[in-house]
Amino acid sequence: xETMGDRSRISVHVLSAMLxxxxxxxxxxxxxxxxxxxxPDAAIVSAQQEPGAAVPGELGFRFQGYLRSGFGVDSDGKxxxxxxxxxxxxxxxxxxxxxxxxxxxxxYGANSEGENPGYFDVRVRLAYVTPxxxxxxxxxxxxxxxxxxxARRVWExxxxxxxxxxxxxxxxxxxxxxxxxxxxxxxxxxxxxxxxLGERAKLAVAWxxxxxxxxxxxxVPVSDRFRFNKNTVDVKLYGFGLGRARAxxxxxxxxxxxxxxxxxxxxxxxxxxxxxxxxxxxxxxxxKGRNKLALQYGKGAAYDFRSVVQKPVGRTFQPGEHVNVxxxxxxxxxxxxLIEQRGPWSLQGVVVYQELDNGAAxxxxxxxxxxxxxxxxxxxxxxxxxxxxxxxxxxxxxxxGGSLFKLTVAPQITPQFKFLSRPSLxxxxxxxxxxxxxxxxxxxxxxxxxxxxxxxxxxxxxWWQ
Numbered sequence: 001x002e003t004m005g006d007r008s009r010i011s012v013h014v015l016s017a018m019l020x021x022x023x024x025x026x027x028x029x030x031x032x033x034x035x036x037x038x039x040p041d042a043a044i045v046s047a048q049q050e051p052g053a054a055v056p057g058e059l060g061f062r063f064q065g066y067l068r069s070g071f072g073v074d075s076d077g078k079x080x081x082x083x084x085x086x087x088x089x090x091x092x093x094x095x096x097x098x099x100x101x102x103x104x105x106x107x108y109g110a111n112s113e114g115e116n117p118g119y120f121d122v123r124v125r126l127a128y129v130t131p132x133x134x135x136x137x138x139x140x141x142x143x144x145x146x147x148x149x150x151a152r153r154v155w156e157x158x159x160x161x162x163x164x165x166x167x168x169x170x171x172x173x174x175x176x177x178x179x180x181x182x183x184x185x186x187x188x189x190x191x192x193x194x195x196x197l198g199e200r201a202k203l204a205v206a207w208x209x210x211x212x213x214x215x216x217x218x219x220v221p222v223s224d225r226f227r228f229n230k231n232t233v234d235v236k237l238y239g240f241g242l243g244r245a246r247a248x249x250x251x252x253x254x255x256x257x258x259x260x261x262x263x264x265x266x267x268x269x270x271x272x273x274x275x276x277x278x279x280x281x282x283x284x285x286x287x288k289g290r291n292k293l294a295l296q297y298g299k300g301a302a303y304d305f306r307s308v309v310q311k312p313v314g315r316t317f318q319p320g321e322h323v324n325v326x327x328x329x330x331x332x333x334x335x336x337x338l339i340e341q342r343g344p345w346s347l348q349g350v351v352v353y354q355e356l357d358n359g360a361a362x363x364x365x366x367x368x369x370x371x372x373x374x375x376x377x378x379x380x381x382x383x384x385x386x387x388x389x390x391x392x393x394x395x396x397x398x399x400x401g402g403s404l405f406k407l408t409v410a411p412q413i414t415p416q417f418k419f420l421s422r423p424s425l426x427x428x429x430x431x432x433x434x435x436x437x438x439x440x441x442x443x444x445x446x447x448x449x450x451x452x453x454x455x456x457x458x459x460x461x462x463w464w465q
Contacts, residue, residue, distance in 0.1 A: 058107070058121065059110060059111065060108065060109065061107070061108050062107040062108075062465075063104070063105070063106060063464075064104075064105040064107065064463075064464060065103055065105055065462075065463065065464055066103040066462070066463045067100075067101070067102045067460070067462050068099075068459065068460065068461040068462075069100040069101075069102075069459065069460055070097070070100075070457055070458050070460060071132070071457050071459075072095070072098065072132070072428070072430075072455045072456060072458075073456060073457060074446060074454060074455055075453070076446065076447075078446045079132045080098045080132060080455040081443040081445055081455075082096050082097065082098050082443070083096055083406050083430070083442055083453060084096075085368075085392040085394050085402070085403070085404040085434070086402075086441045086442070087314050087366055087368060087394040088368050088392045088404075089182075089368060090179055090218075090370070091179075091390075091392075091406075092178050092372050092388055092390030092408075093176075093177060093179050093388075094388035094408045094410055094428065095409075095410055095428030095429065095430035095455060095457070095459070096408065096430055098131065098132040099130060099131045099132060099220060100128075100130045101127070101128070101129045101219040102127065102128045102129075103126070103127045103145065104126050105125040105126075106123070106124045106125075106126075107121060107123045107124075116153070117153065118153045118154040119150075119151070119152040120149065120151050120152075121149065121150045121152075122149045123146055123147070123148055123168070124146065125144075125147075126144060126145065127142070127145045127215060127219060128140060128141070128142055128143075129143075129215060129221060131220075131221065141215065143213055143214055143215050145167075145213065145215070146166070146167055146168045146169055147166050147167050147168075148164055148165060148166025148167055149164065149166055151163045158196060160196060161192055161193070161195045161196075162193050163190070163191075164190055164191060164193070165189070166190070167187065167188045167211065169184075170185050170187070170189075170206060170208060170234070171183065171185060171204070171234070171236065172184045172186060172217065173281065173294065175334065175350045175352075176348065176420070177348045177372060177390075178350060178370070178390065179217075179218040180350075180352065181217035181218065182279075182294060182296065182305065182334050182352075183250070183279050183296070183305045184217045184305065184306050185206075185208050185232060185234050185252065185305070185306060185307050186208075186217075187208040187210050187211045187307030187308070188209045188307075189206055189208035190207060191204065191205050191207060191208075191234070192204065193206075193236075197237070200241060201237060201238070201239050201240040202238055202239040203236070203237055204234075204235070204236040204238070205233070205235050205236075206233070206234045207232070207233055207234075208231075208232045208234060209229055209230070209231055209232070210227065210228065210229035210230055210307045210309070211307060211308065212229075224311055226261060226310065226311035227308045227309070227310055227311075228256065228259045228309040230254050230256040230257075230301050230307070230309050231254065231255045232252050232255075232307055233252070234251075235250070236250040237249050237250075238250075244285070245282050245285075246282075246283045246284075246285070247280070247282050247283070249278065249279070249281075250278065250279045250280075251277070251278050252276065252278070252298070252305070253274075253276050254274070254275045254277070255273075255301060256272055256275070256300075256301035256309050256325055257272050258270060258271050258272035258273075267319075267320070268317045268319065268320070268321050268322075268323065269322045269323065270323045271322060271323060271324050271325055271326070272325075273301040273324075273325035273326045274300060274301060274326075275298065275299050275300025275301035275302035275303060275325070275326070277296065277297065277298030277299070277303065278296070278298075279294060279296045280294065280295045280296075281293070281294045288339065288340040288341050288342060289337070289339040289340055289342075290337075291335070291337050291338075292334075292335070292336040292337075292338075293333075293334070294335075295332075295333055296330070296332040296333075296334075297329070297330070297331050298329065298330050299328070299330075300325055301325055303325075303328040303329055303356075304328075304330065305330075309325060312356065312359065313358065313366060314356075314363075314366045314396045315358040315359070315360050315364075323359070324359060325359075327357065327359035328357060328358065329356070329357050330356045330357075331354070331355045331356075332352070332354040332355075333352070333353045333354075334350070334352050335350065335351045335352075336348070336349075337350070338419060340419055341417065341418065344377055344378040345375060345377060346375070346376040346418065347374065347375045347376070347419070348373070348374050349372065349373040350371070350373075351371050352368065352369065352370040353367075353368075353369055354366075354368040354369075356368075363396050363398060363399055364397065365396070365397055366394065366396045366397075367393075367394065367396075368392065368393070369392070369393045369394075370390065370391070372388065372389060372390030373389055374387070374389075375387055379411075381417075382414065382415070383411065383413055384411075384412055384413075384417060385409070385411050385412070386408075386409075386410045386411075386426070387408070387409050388407070388408045388410070389405075389406070389407050390405070390406045391403060391404070391405050400437040401435075401437065402434060402435030402436070402437035403434065403435050404432060404433075404434040404442065405432065405433050405434070406430065406431070407431050407432070408428055408429065408430040408431075409429050410426045410427065410428040411426065412425060413425045413426070422461060422462045423460060423462035424461050424462070425458075426458065426460070426461075427457070427458050428456065428457055429455075429456045430456070431453075431454050432452060432453050433452040434452070435451070438451070439451055
């Protein structure tokens with residue numbers, strides 16, 4: 001049986017081989033110039049550019065990546081614990097991340113021979129995460145997050161159309177400040193994207209299956225292995241305009257053939273299901289900023305807007321229970337605002353409203369409301385001050401609900417005064433307070449009876465491409 005140490009040694013060997021290859025390879029085609037750095041699956045990427053993430057014509061070997069790392073302590077000097085409300089789908093990130101997470105992406109692109117060459121690219125993304133440990137245990141998780149290839153300029157009447165196959169991040173939509181991936185159909189499969197429909201509209205079609213990755217969308221190890229494979233056909237129309245705004249509509253049809261969870265004394269049977277979901281995004285650009293509004297509804301096997309059937313929050317299954325996936329549904333509204341360089345200020349703000357029915361016999365309806373903002377004030381050429389305030393409220397049926405408020409102050413150093421300028425070197429001080437109903441459910445490892453907490457520390461965050 002493979003141990004955590006074995007996986008760590010394997011990851012070191014794989015990374016060493018990749019680095020050796022990057023140092024020794026001599027590509028036939030010149031590597032394109034590096035573009036300006038941006039975040040992975042950037043929060044500012046427009047609907048017109050999704051789901052394809054490649055830049056046409058990138059040749060030779062390239063190395064891209066993402067990294068966050070730091071250290072923080074609580075009021076007693078013990079290891080920092082994140083503050084996240086129970087039943088909430090995300091937490092506000094600034095001064096609230098207690099792990100080192102690294103993504104390393106290796107790419108190699110080349111043109112075919114002859115006139116009107118086709119373009120081919122192979123991409124591999126490895127990830128490593130090390131949580132801040134509260135005890136003597138110290139586990140590092142290694143994951144192969146992407147391994148796929150693309151082909152472009154192979155369809156004569158559609159030269160921009162891109163075919164792909166493998167395992168990949170696909171059309172991930174997130175809000176940067178709380179790392180909330182409200183749409184993430186990433187998985188194994190294949191498809192075609194950037195098929196032109198008229199002058200502006202584009203079409204993407206993909207067949208995607210699930211993955212048992214040990215990391216969730218934001219790169220944190222998952223706490224529950226209740227994840228089952230399903231088959232999804234994803235169809236997306238994007239790049240078209242509605243007035244001054246850009247719009248996209250994605251429809252997912254998902255088929256789940258049923259499965260069993262054998263972890264208990266008696267198996268938990270999960271029934272088969274056919275489900276559908278839709279995500280509509282309207283992005284309004286304006287001078288030095290944009291506003292992005294997303295509306296979502298999903299039911300049955302497609303309720304979670306992902307490539308797997310996940311355990312619905314707020315529900316505990318008993319041994320021998322039969323779970324009816326058709327009973328699950330979810331509705332969500334996300335508004336993501338970004339303002340860049342209005343004088344000495346930049347800002348991101350988010351509002352989330354979500355209702356979910358987890359299919360339980362009672363208290364099945366779960367509501368989550370989240371409101372947050374991160375203004376940044378320029379103090380000098382490289383220095384700025386970021387302040388992030390976030391409020392989450394959750395409630396489940398007739399059970400007591402509650403709220404969590406988190407406030408972080410973080411002086412930081414960045415190459416430019418832009419909200420997403422990286423790398424960022426920051427110190428932070430975080431204060432949080434939550435309802436009595438959440439006592440023992442937030443940051444409980446060091447103080448299970450608390451209703452407030454603090455954390456201070458330092459962190460860096462970077463991405464490059």
